[in-house]
Amino acid sequence: MTDADQSQDNSTDPTGGATARSVLVTGGSRGIGRAIAERFAAAGHRVATTSRSGEAPAGVLGVRCDITDAGQVEAAFTQIEEAHGPVEVLVANAGITKDTLVLRMTDEDWQQVIDTNLTGSFRVAKRAVRPMIRGRFGRIIFISSVVGLLGSAGQVNYAASKAGLLGMARSLAREVGSRGITANVIAPGFIETDMTAELADDLVAGYKKQIPLGRLGATEDVTAAVEFLAGDAAGYITGAQIPVDGGLGMGH
8 A cells, every 4th residue: 555545545544644753662561651550552553551569550561671771771672673664653751750858768768769861861772772763753752740840858869850850851852853853851740640649639739739730740741742752743842841831830
């Protein structure tokens, strides 16, 4: 079938005639990462997720991988490339927290968060870039946090790791933009997930008072932004940070 034929008949094409891509979502077994993987799979893309534990969504290739281990990252990419071809859309979502006040924060608390959230994101982006350069197409999307903009007591390590993603994305945007590769950041605010469901009601109420829209976000708010940045319509957007936070981080 020719490209023209495909554009005329999209009735059975879940991508709506758009190019089906090879997509990797790190940390895709739960929460926002899982929702992102499900959205891409529903749109007809070839989707893989990595995680240290947990199961991938239905129809998604799940690969065990600790992104703090360079050998595991290489093995994961090799497995994904054999199944789906080179990764064309990378969503670097995997992250952890080790929250405590700075006077109690150990070097290990600091290092584990930086190694996963920042160095791990660097590692998967570096591995994805070379095939993207050869293919002259790529979308790299880092999942940051409003905390990286605002700061948060007890999260010095987490805030630093998430803030660093913007510098990484903008440097990548300058390095590889001429090869058709974009690098952007999405900074979610307080999103309703299994983790936020465990928070006390009074704490959630306090968060809502700080948010101009007066509510927590839904995973769909984040996945819609990710899908947009991954698509053809966002081909002229790079080095950007898009807040999905109900206005909480305005001005930062």
